Amino acid sequence: MYIIKLNAIDSTNTYLKALSVKKMPKDYTVVVAEEQTNGRGQLGTKWQSETSKNLTFSVFKEVRCLNVNEQFFISIAVALGIVKALRELQIPKIKIKWPNDILSENKKIVGILIENVIKNNRLEGSVIGVGLNVNQKFFDNLPNASSLHLLTGIVYSKDEVLHVLLKHIQDYLNTLTSSNFKDLKSEYEAMLFRIKKPSTFKSFNGETFSGFIEGINDDGKLKLLLEDDIRKEYDLKEVQLLY
Template sequence: MKIIKLNAIDSTSSFLKELSKQSTLQNYTVVVANTQTNGRGQQSNSWVSEPGKNLTMSVFVTNLNLPITNQKYLNFSISLAIFDLLSTLQINALTIKWPNDIMAVHQKICGILVENAIRNQKIQSSIIGIGLNVNQTNFPAFLKQVTSLKLLNNTVYDLDILMTALLHHLKKRIALLQSKAYHQLETDYLEVLYKKNSPTMFKDSQAHLFMGKIIGISASGNLLIELENETVKEFGIKEVSLA
């Protein structure tokens, strides 16, 4: 495992992606930055982080050899690794908001961006971008419902110690993935899925509001929502959001 520490970079994931094109990287090569000027989140969203306060890192994981039909289990593994870490810190009301935001007391504390390299219908390697709010206590007004470890526990955390612990949990969950413990990963994920089995207002891609409840994840990794008429509909990541 190799750890590359940078003072400032546009995006740790972009840096790691370019590095992987130029050389053969060790498994679990990590790039961590004090400052990201153009951090990226899901669906082309930006990730805003105060310099030096949060854990902004990307991890290169290889030798996965995972059929793309099982991609959801990789996402489960990554989300659960961060969930495991935060559980050890006694963070209350932890959940995973589909597909892979980590929530604490209904507020986002961590975002994840996974970019896969695919060959012969299999995921060979992944670059896992992680933005964990740690010691930041003030956030821009446009960021709604966000929190940090410091806000929740009133404790200043050592970012290096957190990074080491996170890598430990990530390796454990990826080991389960590689041993094909798919049922365990899915069971653990659904057990902590945000809003599961709770009547909730949703908004579809046409901005139509509807009531439903999350009941699970489809084989392709989409969200399964039971509607008021008791039919079940499948939604992709850009097709539905919480209202």
């Protein structure tokens, strides 16, 4: 891996995307920042992180082996790689909150933002942004957030945690070339937060409703069983799983 370390940047994803416009970065180019002044989450949300306490980094992966309609498997591979890394670090009770937040003890510790580079309707590369709360102790107005330190009491070396994360993320991303998507999807579904449990959802017009998560389809849409045995599929812009 080729690792670029920065003190401060607006966004590691933005930095890598700018590089990819000029020339595709080397596979597994990694940009790590001590501080992001404009860190981003899903659907335009802001990623809040205390300076020097957490890991904020982005990875560039060449993904020409995938078709455009297979791009959610990048998200699956990254989420599963992070889960494997957190298990190695002995973080308890890990789950994936659809589509790719990572929880421990039902608290969010990892956010993932994936932005794909598509040219002429072909996948070229993927910019994978990861924010992991490592040693932060206080989260203002974020009742569902936690950190590795709060969960275990350990003060972590960020470089050591980064090494473990990158190792497992790379291992899972490398499996995408084998097109063994069925096993990846099954492993991901087994880790889903609230799978097969009665759960509450909010549509993006503000309405709340109940249902059971049955899994995902190959496009990454959430498969729900609703009242009267009605089954529906929702994408990220259509529904939010509440805690």
